[in-house]
Amino acid sequence: MxxxxxxxxxxxxxxxxxxxxxxxxxxxxxxxxxxxxxxxxxxxxxxxxxxxxxxxxxxxxxxxxxxxxxxxxxxxxxxxxxxxxxxxxxxxxxxxxxxxxxxxxxxxxxxxxxxxxxxxxxxxxxxxxATFGLCEIYGDRVQGTSFISNPGCYPTATLLGLVPAIKAGWIDPDSIIVDAKSGVSGAGRGASLGTHYSELNENFKAYKINKHQHVPEIEMVLSDAAGRDVVTTFTTHLVPMTRGIMATMYAKLTEHRPEADFIQLYEEFYAGRPFVRIRPEGQWPATKEVAGSNYCDIGFAVDRRTGRVTIVSVIDNLVKGAAGQAIQNLNLMMGWDEDAGLRFVPMYP
Amino acid sequence: MxxxxxxxxxxxxxxxxxxxxxxxxxxxxxxxxxxxxxxxxxxxxxxxxxxxxxxxxxxxxxxxxxxxxxxxxxxxxxxxxxxxxxxxxxxxxxxxxxxxxxxxxxxxxxxxxxxxxxxxxxxxxxxxxATFGLCEIYGDRVQGTSFISNPGCYPTATLLGLVPAIKAGWIDPDSIIVDAKSGVSGAGRGASLGTHYSELNENFKAYKINKHQHVPEIEMVLSDAAGRDVVTTFTTHLVPMTRGIMATMYAKLTEHRPEADFIQLYEEFYAGRPFVRIRPEGQWPATKEVAGSNYCDIGFAVDRRTGRVTIVSVIDNLVKGAAGQAIQNLNLMMGWDEDAGLRFVPMYP
Amino acid sequence: MxxxxxxxxxxxxxxxxxxxxxxxxxxxxxxxxxxxxxxxxxxxxxxxxxxxxxxxxxxxxxxxxxxxxxxxxxxxxxxxxxxxxxxxxxxxxxxxxxxxxxxxxxxxxxxxxxxxxxxxxxxxxxxxxATFGLCEIYGDRVQGTSFISNPGCYPTATLLGLVPAIKAGWIDPDSIIVDAKSGVSGAGRGASLGTHYSELNENFKAYKINKHQHVPEIEMVLSDAAGRDVVTTFTTHLVPMTRGIMATMYAKLTEHRPEADFIQLYEEFYAGRPFVRIRPEGQWPATKEVAGSNYCDIGFAVDRRTGRVTIVSVIDNLVKGAAGQAIQNLNLMMGWDEDAGLRFVPMYP
Amino acid sequence: MxxxxxxxxxxxxxxxxxxxxxxxxxxxxxxxxxxxxxxxxxxxxxxxxxxxxxxxxxxxxxxxxxxxxxxxxxxxxxxxxxxxxxxxxxxxxxxxxxxxxxxxxxxxxxxxxxxxxxxxxxxxxxxxxATFGLCEIYGDRVQGTSFISNPGCYPTATLLGLVPAIKAGWIDPDSIIVDAKSGVSGAGRGASLGTHYSELNENFKAYKINKHQHVPEIEMVLSDAAGRDVVTTFTTHLVPMTRGIMATMYAKLTEHRPEADFIQLYEEFYAGRPFVRIRPEGQWPATKEVAGSNYCDIGFAVDRRTGRVTIVSVIDNLVKGAAGQAIQNLNLMMGWDEDAGLRFVPMYP
CATH class of the missing domain: 3.40.50.720 (NAD(P)-binding Rossmann-like Domain)
Incomplete structure (x- = not known):
């Protein structure tokens, strides 16, 4: 044994x-x-x-x-x-x-x-x-290291949704707007008015607009992907639920491409990575579809009228956004299967 | 009597x-x-x-x-x-x-x-x-008419948040992105998988991206305000709550202006209108803060780094987004006080 | 004026x-x-x-x-x-x-x-x-006094559901079991692990079994109604919602009586009182049906097999269970209409 | 392999x-x-x-x-x-x-x-x-059979909470009252007004009082345990959450015994069974503490004043109340470890 x-x-x-x-x-x-x-x-x-x-x-x-x-x-x-x-x-x-x-x-x-x-x-x-362990982007650097900095929850959902399109030059890096929404568990177990049930239940609120500490982490990776400095507009909201993050992302297309092209680009980019799932045309993921699991699900909508793409990315903030990705990093670091111990089926409903 | x-x-x-x-x-x-x-x-x-x-x-x-x-x-x-x-x-x-x-x-x-x-x-x-009864924008046309078309819920939240800035020429009409979120009651009382409790609870989902039937209604008024054709990117999401809409809106500033300027512009624009409330600098409204009432609350964040303004607007979709605004239209039509019968304090918590 | x-x-x-x-x-x-x-x-x-x-x-x-x-x-x-x-x-x-x-x-x-x-x-x-202001039971004593002690939320729901049957001698006072459930707002606005969103959402829990401070208040009034000392089994639970209390109450019948008899008894007992509503046979109230209002709604189920009656009583804990009944007491104290300022329609959905 | x-x-x-x-x-x-x-x-x-x-x-x-x-x-x-x-x-x-x-x-x-x-x-x-597969009670009969009827969700929570006390003769079988609460997923995926989000959210309701089809299943096993016919009062409620059942159960003690005695009795009764967990004195389980897992957690409160015991039992209705117990039955039927494939840690929060 x-x-x-x-x-x-x-x-x-x-x-x-x-x-x-x-x-x-x-x-x-x-x-x-x-x-x-x-x-x-x-x-x-x-x-x-x-x-x-x-x-x-x-x-x-x-x-x-x-x-x-x-x-x-x-x-x-x-x-x-x-x-x-x-x-x-x-x-x-x-x-x-x-x-x-x-x-x-x-x-x-x-x-x-x-x-x-x-x-x-x-x-x-x-x-x-420290090695920044955003597994699907920098996983190669992780193997054999001994000190990994695990990415934040919002950056994970956001960056997995944006990096392939930026690297491909399909979207204008100066046009990126990220409208992110999180369940309350992201705020931790500390008791405060900001985590009080009666204040959050049946309520939807924005917070730290453009001030969230995850902004520089996101811009660091976007800049790396774009090959130049990128700044973004980034809004965070609290959803009356415990788990889950959705990042709804907007960018100007450098030229028109249908959704099918995005789907193909992302499937190729993430080929062989077990935890990114790309949705078929006309479908977008919901947070519950990854609950309790290490998946990041991504979908696309291209609007010819405005020349923009909308990218929807979801994760479980406590799994792919924290503990799950940390174990994924452990697996990569130790040379184990990337999904060892992480093959949980999302808990639905 | x-x-x-x-x-x-x-x-x-x-x-x-x-x-x-x-x-x-x-x-x-x-x-x-x-x-x-x-x-x-x-x-x-x-x-x-x-x-x-x-x-x-x-x-x-x-x-x-x-x-x-x-x-x-x-x-x-x-x-x-x-x-x-x-x-x-x-x-x-x-x-x-x-x-x-x-x-x-x-x-x-x-x-x-x-x-x-x-x-x-x-x-x-x-x-x-028909007279389109978006009270705070077209209220003058309503008085004395006999047939009013009451605006939709998403358009009400969105337009009250955007029209003053567009009319003032402070934002670029081509840059507008609206990320909207709604409680489930907006879908009506019909039973379907799309309104099923277990499918929506502890879940956050996007739907009808760029296809929602409220898009042309929004663009009609934005175009009217801008004096030329405007198209927008418009996303709708379902929040696991019953009532409430938030529209988080993004636009490029034509020149930098601090939040205080926006606050002053909107307060002047809505002066004398009982149902629009502008939040002080650094504060944004949450949906529960207008629950059960006819208010539309609006807040701003300006980001000098990106040259964009983020505008947050909330309403109760069944009140200001439907029945409340309809009664407000009745009041205007009949020449009664605009807020007659509508002075409900939001139910909090 | x-x-x-x-x-x-x-x-x-x-x-x-x-x-x-x-x-x-x-x-x-x-x-x-x-x-x-x-x-x-x-x-x-x-x-x-x-x-x-x-x-x-x-x-x-x-x-x-x-x-x-x-x-x-x-x-x-x-x-x-x-x-x-x-x-x-x-x-x-x-x-x-x-x-x-x-x-x-x-x-x-x-x-x-x-x-x-x-x-x-x-x-x-x-x-x-102090005069104990449970309006529908002791309202007569309130008029003209100057110091009222307003009843608790659980006692209000419980006692309005039990007193008529006890006074009529239809149920055995020694057999009473109250299984009560409350929304989280009853715990107040103080922040603690016990009011933390992520701990309560999608969770149902019992607390203070037989130890809740409302027990002696309930037994005080039940004893008064029965004309002798009454002790009860009383359980409180937290429901993942903000407002609302349901008391589900069980008692042994002194002799068999159909639900219709209970309905008639309670309608007569509460005749002329604006805030108690009795449900027709086979129907029981839900908490949302009184949300935001001062109503207490009551329904019955009699089981011939076990010789027991089940009584379901609901209130909004912050209205009839607190602020609303306090204003009802103000109205009675001042000699105004009992429902002055309290004719709110429940907010549904 | x-x-x-x-x-x-x-x-x-x-x-x-x-x-x-x-x-x-x-x-x-x-x-x-x-x-x-x-x-x-x-x-x-x-x-x-x-x-x-x-x-x-x-x-x-x-x-x-x-x-x-x-x-x-x-x-x-x-x-x-x-x-x-x-x-x-x-x-x-x-x-x-x-x-x-x-x-x-x-x-x-x-x-x-x-x-x-x-x-x-x-x-x-x-x-x-058919063999009735309530594993912790009738598990011995399951091994080697080929057709198992898996118990209902309410009966599982209720019976695991009551059978040891009845078999021991510690509670009066004629005095049993079960106040049960369930998440909405128990109603299945069918769309109806009864599973509509806006009707159930922020709402708590009773249904099918004394008429639920699980009543005879519960009484069948209780009668078997008591050695004579038992009838019960049984109420079901819908909780605004997706998963989880709590049964709060009341019974008259045949003689006074402290909670510690109940804890010891149940620990001995369920010794060697991996999925029943008994809570220490003064603690009762909440539904989220078993979410996504096959556990049934049980706690006790004895009230000397009334001579009654209150027993609280929780399960995940879709796991121990359905699919999990079905797999447990498969394990027993096939002679595998009882908990093979079922060692999921509850998902908390």
């Missing part, structure tokens, strides 16, 4: 952390060896998450790099902004492999991080060591 | 019809004298709508213009597309005042109606008699 | 407080003269509740009995448990009329309050002055 | 059918060899269920016992009432193993079926061949 790779999860009492636990429970090559929470160390993980009763019976560990090293080979960080920048160097010193789900190592320029996150950035030397 | 104006409601067993009943129940100058449904004539209205128990105890009448004339002075039509085009001429013959909530008389060009609605259009002679 | 009675609302930034504002906005004999919040004094009420933009433009006042007296004749308290017990005596000294929506004055026995609420009780001398 | 057992699913376009597909996709010993739908034969299964895009690419087969035999060894029927009673005999003739998820073979008395279901019952000779 195979010895499974042992993983530790820092931030096990947040939604990203428990989703990692859910997904890894069925992983063929990895197993959770330590669940870690600085705020609840010493308590059973199932006390705060009764859905784990009888499944994970251990106590939460405290954050201690040497102790983590004794138990695990790989560490996932599912922590709020500002934690990983300080903790990762201590974990790397222990020769642990690290996959960080936070935004702390996504932006190579400290000044950009500080502008958008409003916090001190990680040390430039540490930033340099 | 004043004799109230007697109104009849055709289509009383749809959501638009019962919302008219709810709102008119408190109207100071009008009273519901006949509730009409071709499909359920002879049954008590409260049988299908127990929330009306003890409030409206009458039986539903059948559709009969002469009988309506005997009971009422004004008729509201809250009927599916294709009904009003045939019924309105018979009602006008009876010298009834008519307010049609359907799309049958909104588009003056029969060919355009037939292209977008996929049904035979109304007679051109009848179309000519 | 009538001089309206001026009312002040302490706790204007909670859901009970803003619901009072919503309902009183249309009251023919009363007007809100002061909105009060100890936590947000000095801020505009609309800052925290943008749905009130343009409707209530004043600043929140601080809690100061003499200042309240200068502005108002009647005070509503929509404050958390433990506030009214200290504040009411100071308001009564000012010869203000008081309607307290909290639980502080509902239980005449201090020891019972302290057992169930876990807080110090009000002074016995103050407790004696 | 093991040859997997091939299964066919009749009724693949209903919620029970697609849930079988989802769960079986990861089964170690079984594989879906034919998806069958009489209404949509010839169409790709993913056309109606885009969440299966790229996962199940085959066309739907028509219902043909011989053709099924050629493809499969075991057939699941996830069909509406009245279909299996006619189809099962033809499948058994083909020497197919059959697991029927409908109610057609749960009640051994044809007259009882006809009374509660309002349809002709199955042939008595066929009824005799």
């Amino acid at each position: 195979e010895n499974k790779t042992r993983v530790a999860i820092v931030g096990s009492t947040g939604y990203g952390g428990v989703e990692l636990i859910r997904l890894l429970q069925a992983h063929p090559h990895a197993e959770v060896a330590s669940v870690i929470s600085s705020s609840s160390a010493g308590e059973p993980i199932a006390a705060g998450f009764p859905h784990l009763s009888g499944i994970r019976t251990e106590l939460l560990d405290d954050v201690d790099p040497a102790a983590i090293r004794a138990k695990a080979d790989v560490v996932f960080l599912a922590t709020p902004a500002g934690v990983a920048s300080k903790l990762v160097p201590r974990l790397l010193e222990q020769e642990l492999k690290v996959i960080d789900l936070s935004g702390d190592f996504r932006l190579p320029e400290p000044a950009v991080y500080e502008q958008w996150y409003g916090k001190p950035a990680a040390d430039p030397a540490d930033l340099e060591q | 004043e004799n109230k104006t007697r109104v009849a409601i055709v289509g009383s067993t749809g959501y638009g019809g019962v919302e008219l009943i709810r709102l008119l129940q408190a109207h100071p100058h009008a009273e519901v004298a006949s509730v009409i449904s071709s499909s359920s004539a002879g049954e008590p209205i409260a049988a299908g709508f127990p929330h009306l128990s003890g409030i409206r105890t009458e039986l539903l009448d059948d559709v009969d213009p002469a009988a309506i004339r005997a009971k009422a002075d004004v008729v509201f039509l809250a009927t599916p597309a294709g009904v009003a085009s045939k019924l309105v001429p018979r009602l006008l013959e009876q010298e009834l005042k008519v307010i049609d909530l359907s799309g049958d008389f909104r588009l003056p060009e029969p060919a355009v109606y037939e292209q977008w609605y996929g049904k035979p259009a109304a007679d051109p002679a009848d179309l000519e008699q | 009538e001089n309206k009675t001026r009312v002040a609302i302490v706790g204007s930034t909670g859901y009970g407080g803003v619901e009072l504002i919503r309902l009183l906005q249309a009251h023919p004999h009363a007007e809100v003269a002061s909105v009060i919040s100890s936590s947000s004094a000095g801020e505009p009420i609309a800052a925290g509740f943008p749905h009130l933009s343009g409707i209530r433009t004043e600043l929140l006042d601080d809690v100061d009995p003499a200042a309240i007296r200068a502005k108002a004749d009647v005070v509503f308290l929509a404050t958390p448990a433990g506030v009214a017990s200290k504040l009411v005596p100071r308001l009564l000294e000012q010869e203000l009329k008081v309607i307290d929506l909290s639980g502080d004055f509902r239980l005449p026995e201090p020891a019972v309050y302290e057992q169930w609420y876990g807080k110090p009780a009000a002074d016995p001398a103050d407790l004696e002055q | 093991e040859n997997k057992t091939r299964v066919a699913i009749v009724g693949s376009t209903g919620y029970g059918g697609v849930e079988l597909i989802r769960l079986l996709q990861a089964h170690p010993h079984a594989e879906v060899a034919s998806v069958i739908s009489s209404s949509s034969a010839g169409e790709p299964i993913a056309a109606g269920f885009p969440h299966l895009s790229g996962i199940r690419t085959e066309l739907l087969d028509d219902v043909d016992p011989a053709a099924i035999r050629a493809k499969a060894d075991v057939v699941f029927l996830a069909t509406p009432a009245g279909v299996a009673s006619k189809l099962v005999p033809r499948l058994l003739e083909q020497e197919l193993k059959v697991i029927d998820l409908s109610g057609d073979f749960r009640l051994p008395e044809p007259a009882v079926y006809e009374q509660w279901y309002g349809k002709p019952a199955a042939d008595p000779a066929d009824l005799e061949q």
Whole structure:
């Protein structure tokens, strides 16, 4: 019997952390060896998450790099902004492999991080060591590395929807508008008026228009794809649902092309990648069609009257937008099948 | 004691019809004298709508213009597309005042109606008699007329958000993109997979991209405001909630102007109109903040980096987007206070 | 023109407080003269509740009995448990009329309050002055008083459903089981894991089984109706919705009686009371059928096999379960029509 | 490599059918060899269920016992009432193993079926061949059989919560009241006013009080456990959520016993069964804590004042209440591990 790779999860009492636990429970090559929470160390993980009763019976560990090293080979960080920048160097010193789900190592320029996150950035030397793990775009760089910065939820949905068209030169990079919508779990488990049931239920609201900290991450990859600086208009909305992100994206066509061309372009671009599914002409994905799974589904509408294409991309924000892609990165990093442990069928309805 | 104006409601067993009943129940100058449904004539209205128990105890009448004339002075039509085009001429013959909530008389060009609605259009002679009742834009034309075509829900939210900026020449009419989201009640009370709870709950979906029948209605008014033909990119989405529409709108600025300028422009444009509320800088309205009321709330975000403005406009689709604006049109038509019977405070939470 | 009675609302930034504002906005004999919040004094009420933009433009006042007296004749308290017990005596000294929506004055026995609420009780001398304002049962006592303790949400739904059958001797008081369900707004606006959207959405949970602080209030009135001590089994559940309470109640019949008998009994019991509606045989009310209104709707099912009756009672927890009944008490206290300002049609859908 | 057992699913376009597909996709010993739908034969299964895009690419087969035999060894029927009673005999003739998820073979008395279901019952000779597969109670009978009638959703939640206490003689069988609540997916995928989003969202309603067709199934097992005839009061409610059932159950204690005794009794009763989890004292399960999984979680509250116990039991209606338990039955029937392919962690949040 195979010895499974042992993983530790820092931030096990947040939604990203428990989703990692859910997904890894069925992983063929990895197993959770330590669940870690600085705020609840010493308590059973199932006390705060009764859905784990009888499944994970251990106590939460405290954050201690040497102790983590004794138990695990790989560490996932599912922590709020500002934690990983300080903790990762201590974990790397222990020769642990690290996959960080936070935004702390996504932006190579400290000044950009500080502008958008409003916090001190990680040390430039540490930033340099991170590989940005947007699997379908930069997956080749991930294999064999030991420190991955996992992309954000909005950037994942947005970039998988835009990069092929930009690389092909089919859309004008200066014309891109992203209208994004997210379920509430993206805001985490912290209690505030902004996550209060009665405030959000039967309500739809916009927030952080053009100010979301995912903007520079999106523009970084779009610029890389376009070969020049790209700025975008980016709006985020809260949908009265728990899981799911849709990015509805608009761009000017450089010349008219029917939807069938887009479908073919994207199917070729993502050929061999198990988690991107392209919808047939006249169909667009809905968020529930990827719920609980690692899929990103994409559909197109071309309007000859306006010369614009509308691209619809959906993911489960906690899976492909967080824990699922992190495991996908683990798989690539370790040389396992890209979809090992991730072949979940979306839960519908 | 004043004799109230007697109104009849055709289509009383749809959501638009019962919302008219709810709102008119408190109207100071009008009273519901006949509730009409071709499909359920002879049954008590409260049988299908127990929330009306003890409030409206009458039986539903059948559709009969002469009988309506005997009971009422004004008729509201809250009927599916294709009904009003045939019924309105018979009602006008009876010298009834008519307010049609359907799309049958909104588009003056029969060919355009037939292209977008996929049904035979109304007679051109009848179309000519209709006044398009977007109150805050065309309210002056409504007074004293006897046949009003009430605007659609998406057009109301969209146009109130765009017209002042277009008239002022502050945005490029060729750059307009409207990303609209609606609660499910907009789809009516008909049962289908598309209105099935388990299919829509915890789900967010796009539909009819660039094909929605409200597109030509929006472009008609935008073109009127711009003084030349305007085409737009228009996406509709279904939100897992019952009521509410948000239109998130994007346009290129003709020159940079801060949000404060937009706020001032819109406040002046809508001065004296009781139902448009402009949000202060850095705030955008959420749909629940107008639930159950006739308000349209609007907020702005200007992005200097991209040279675009984002305009957020929300309404309750069944009130300002249907029954409420219809009563506002009644008020204007009759010379009553514009907000008579419509001073409902939004129901929050 | 009538001089309206001026009312002040302490706790204007909670859901009970803003619901009072919503309902009183249309009251023919009363007007809100002061909105009060100890936590947000000095801020505009609309800052925290943008749905009130343009409707209530004043600043929140601080809690100061003499200042309240200068502005108002009647005070509503929509404050958390433990506030009214200290504040009411100071308001009564000012010869203000008081309607307290909290639980502080509902239980005449201090020891019972302290057992169930876990807080110090009000002074016995103050407790004696309070009239328990369950309008349809004790409405006669309310007229002309100056200090009313407004019933709780669960007790209102439960007691209106049980009292007639108990008084008639048709059900065994020892057999009563109440299975109650509430929307989340009943938990107030405070942010906690227990009101977090992602924890409650698509979830149904039981809480405080047999321990809810409304148990003694229910048993107090049931005992009064039965003429002897009654204890009940009482379960509360959270429903993933904002508004609405359903109490599903079970009791053993003292002898078999068909549903029609119950219907007749209740219609006679509530004859002349505008807010209780009895459903016809084979029909039971749903919470949405009273949303936004002051109605309590009741239906019955008798099972000959088991000798039990099931009684279903629904209210809007923020209206008949709080602000609406408080205004109904104001109406009775002042000798106005019982339904003045409360003739709202339920908002459906 | 093991040859997997091939299964066919009749009724693949209903919620029970697609849930079988989802769960079986990861089964170690079984594989879906034919998806069958009489209404949509010839169409790709993913056309109606885009969440299966790229996962199940085959066309739907028509219902043909011989053709099924050629493809499969075991057939699941996830069909509406009245279909299996006619189809099962033809499948058994083909020497197919059959697991029927409908109610057609749960009640051994044809007259009882006809009374509660309002349809002709199955042939008595066929009824005799069925084994009622409530796994944790009758699992021993299942092994080695070839025709299983899978229990209903409400009965599963209810019976797992009541049987141990009844068998132990701790509760009075004449005192049982079951207040059950279900998500909307239990009503199936058929479109009707009763499954319409706008009618159910933000609404809570009771239905079929004491008339639900699951009543005789519940009483059959309770009577078996009690050793004498038991009748119950049984109420069903619709919760505005998609998945999940809670049964809140009330019974008179034969003598006082603290909650700890119940916990111990149930833990012993279900020892070795992987899918029943008992909550510690003072805690009750919520439906989301079992979402997407095959667990049934149970908690207790004993009230000394009334001498009653309240038992709370939750399941996912589409998993433990349908497809999951059907696979559990397959596992038992085939002699595989009881939880093979069913070790899903609940999806939370």
